[in-house]
Amino acid sequence: MTALQERPEQADRHDRGLSETDTERQSYLRAGHSLGSWFFTRDHKRIAILYLFAITAFFMIGGAAAALMRLDLLTSAGDLLTNEGYNRAFTIHGVIMVWFFLIPSIPNTFGNFLVPLMIGARDLAFPRLNLLSWYIFVLAGGFTLFVLIAGGVDTGWTFYTPLSSMFSHGNVVLAAVAVFIAGFSSILTGLNFIVTVHKLRCPGMTWDRLPLFVWAIYATSLILVLATPVLSITLVLIAAERLFGLGIFDPKLGGDPLLYQHLFWFYSHPAVYIMVLPALGVVSELVAAAARKPVFGYKFVAGSSIAIAVIGFFVWGHHMFVAGQSMYASAVFSFLSLAVAVPSGIKVYNWAATLYKGHISLDPPFLYGMTFIGLFVVGGLTGLMLAMLAVDVHVHDTYFVVAHFHYIMVGGTVSAFFGALHYWWPKIVGRTYPLVWGRLAAIFIFLGFNLTFFPQFLLGYLGMPRRYHVYAPEFQMLHVLSSAGASLLGLAYLMPLVYLTWSMRYGAPAGDNPWDATGLEWTTPSPPPKHNFDEIPVVDRPPYDYEIEMEGEDG
Amino acid sequence: MQKTVSFVFVWFALVLLLAATVTASFMLKGPAGLAVSLGIAFGKSGLIYWHYMHLNEEEGLQRIAALGAGAWLLILFAFVCADYLTR
Numbered sequence: 218m219t220a221l222q223e224r225p226e227q228a229d230r231h232d233r234g235l236s237e238t239d240t241e242r243q244s245y246l247r248a249g250h251s252l253g254s255w256f257f258t259r260d261h262k263r264i265a266i267l268y269l270f271a272i273t274a275f276f277m278i279g280g281a282a283a284a285l286m287r288l289d290l291l292t293s294a295g296d297l298l299t300n301e302g303y304n305r306a307f308t309i310h311g312v313i314m315v316w317f318f319l320i321p322s323i324p325n326t327f328g329n330f331l332v333p334l335m336i337g338a339r340d341l342a343f344p345r346l347n348l349l350s351w352y353i354f355v356l357a358g359g360f361t362l363f364v365l366i367a368g369g370v371d372t373g374w375t376f377y378t379p380l381s382s383m384f385s386h387g388n389v390v391l392a393a394v395a396v397f398i399a400g401f402s403s404i405l406t407g408l409n410f411i412v413t414v415h416k417l418r419c420p421g422m423t424w425d426r427l428p429l430f431v432w433a434i435y436a437t438s439l440i441l442v443l444a445t446p447v448l449s450i451t452l453v454l455i456a457a458e459r460l461f462g463l464g465i466f467d468p469k470l471g472g473d474p475l476l477y478q479h480l481f482w483f484y485s486h487p488a489v490y491i492m493v494l495p496a497l498g499v500v501s502e503l504v505a506a507a508a509r510k511p512v513f514g515y516k517f518v519a520g521s522s523i524a525i526a527v528i529g530f531f532v533w534g535h536h537m538f539v540a541g542q543s544m545y546a547s548a549v550f551s552f553l554s555l556a557v558a559v560p561s562g563i564k565v566y567n568w569a570a571t572l573y574k575g576h577i578s579l580d581p582p583f584l585y586g587m588t589f590i591g592l593f594v595v596g597g598l599t600g601l602m603l604a605m606l607a608v609d610v611h612v613h614d615t616y617f618v619v620a621h622f623h624y625i626m627v628g629g630t631v632s633a634f635f636g637a638l639h640y641w642w643p644k645i646v647g648r649t650y651p652l653v654w655g656r657l658a659a660i661f662i663f664l665g666f667n668l669t670f671f672p673q674f675l676l677g678y679l680g681m682p683r684r685y686h687v688y689a690p691e692f693q694m695l696h697v698l699s700s701a702g703a704s705l706l707g708l709a710y711l712m713p714l715v716y717l718t719w720s721m722r723y724g725a726p727a728g729d730n731p732w733d734a735t736g737l738e739w740t741t742p743s744p745p746p747k748h749n750f751d752e753i754p755v756v757d758r759p760p761y762d763y764e765i766e767m768e769g770e771d772g
Numbered sequence: 773m774q775k776t777v778s779f780v781f782v783w784f785a786l787v788l789l790l791a792a793t794v795t796a797s798f799m800l801k802g803p804a805g806l807a808v809s810l811g812i813a814f815g816k817s818g819l820i821y822w823h824y825m826h827l828n829e830e831e832g833l834q835r836i837a838a839l840g841a842g843a844w845l846l847i848l849f850a851f852v853c854a855d856y857l858t859r
Contacts, residue, residue: 443840443844447848476852479852530847533851541859542859543856543859546854546855
């Protein structure tokens with residue numbers, strides 16, 4: 218009965234209940250304004266904000282590297298950067314965007330903020346571990362910035378051997394150490410989410426009532442915990458070969474360079490799903506909230522997240538079709554890669570069915586959701602083309618591949634990240650932003666993105682190889698289009714930074730549930746109190762329990 | 773107290789197995805050396821699983837879940853071998 222006595226008197230704002238101070242009970246943002254109250258916090262919501270700052274900084278650094286590349290590619294001669302400089306620019310762009318933006322983006326910010334709120338818990342299972350994972354992330358980020366200052370690394374984000382182990386003059390070992398450290402942050406976060414979802418669900422929050430975002434984060438966490446150690450060990454093996462001459466990947470010493478690709482992609486292909494699964498979860502939430510209908514085929518959408526996580530482990534060989542892998546293995550990997558499209562397709566069809574006859578409002582979160590769906594479908598279908606052995610041989614290592622994965626990673630994940638930001642921003646800061654600016658930014662992002670990356674499909678199909686900055690003059694037109702699109706995209710990405718920051722001070726108070734959505738996170742005040750819920754909620758209804766409006770009922 | 777003693781015993785067993793690995797690497801060459809090294813590594817990881825990861829105190833479901841990591845390692849080995857053996 219202790220828990221009952223700790224509940225505050227609802228009418229009395231000075232009754233602290235579980236909180237240590239009055240202000241903590243009012244909002245997590247008011248619970249201390251000192252630096253210490255942020256840097257030593259164990260509150261999942263504050264740690265989410267710390268992550269948000271860190272990954273925004275890395276997004277800008279990675280974006281600056283991309284801007285340099287696009288500027289250099291305006292002319293076919295490679296006037297801006299040296300050959301070496303160009304290699305270093307795309308390597309740092311890849312390393313930062315993959316490990317310091319995309320992988321932590323949605324799980325570590327919105328996952329951290331929302332998972333406890335969505336399942337009716339007061340925090341993650343291991344709050345200290347959560348803070349530790351942020352510090353490890355920042356340490357790894359510091360190493361990466363040091364690599365950047367020390368001159369960079371030129372191997373590409375994939376660190377392929379034998380270039381990385383024998384020939385590269387860059388800071389390969391340091392960069393590998395940075396990624397190795399970042400891996401521990403991923404593992405700790407994944408572990409924390411798994412235990413939280415298993416152990417801290419509130420009464421009535423059964424597995425078939427979990428929000429689809431939580432299902433997606435759970436599936437992502439499984440991959441984080443199972444795949445990341447393989448990457449860590451692989452990077453240690455590279456360092457061991459470079460520093461001590463151990464024969465792992467060097468054929469002269471009895472090693473095999475292809476073994477590196479097997480080990481690297483055993484992690485890195487599932488890592489693609491680490492990046493996109495949380496985005497799929499976000500979009501399920503955005504679609505349900507926009508359509509104001511229960512998600513069509515809830516169990517299939519939830520199960521498809523787990524299916525993607527599992528099947529995603531069996532497809533890595535499609536990155537090695539032209540590397541000298543056995544033809545039979547390639548055929549098997551090609552077939553399995555096509556299979557992973559099935560659960561992805563289930564999601565897209567079910568979103569469409571959810572939207573069918575929905576009461577759709579064109580608010581910014583939904584526009585970002587639609588951006589995601591459109592771009593993810595193009596990225597996914599071109600992924601099917603690349604999974605086919607014969608087609609892949611033609612377009613391997615061309616801009617076609619670059620365009621494909623940017624449609625998934627940027628068009629998909631980054632759009633979903635912005636969708637999540639616009640959907641849950643009123644919950645996070647307690648204030649609303651100007652919707653019209655949100656809509657404009659979403660439209661500019663969609664247009665800028667397509668202008669940047671669609672020409673790259675054409676470039677790739679015509680034979681423009683990736684990772685070259687000196688190219689045949691007939692490709693220049695498409696490169697100029699792409700660079701123009703990148704400028705628009707860059708500006709569009711900066712827009713939310715301005716109006717969301719503005720809204721923190723000048724936005725109208727949001728109220729508990731500004732979108733009139735279902736879900737436990739909308740039952741607490743905006744911003745939530747430090748302990749999330751004054752009373753642990755009890756769930757007695759299915760998820761997305763929107764009242765279905767019949768024809769003629771609404772004006 | 774008994775738990776601490778058993779941890780110390782396991783630690784000694786691990787050190788002995790490490791010594792066995794080093795000895796085997798000097799005495800055995802080729803596939804035999806590899807087989808013995810892998811066998812010892814298997815034994816060592818088993819001890820760590822069973823005692824240090826407390827699986828001896830857990831119920832059936834947790835033990836099966838802990839084998840998940842092994843199952844995933846099997847996926848890696850199986851598909852890498854599928855490539856190497858059919859090249």
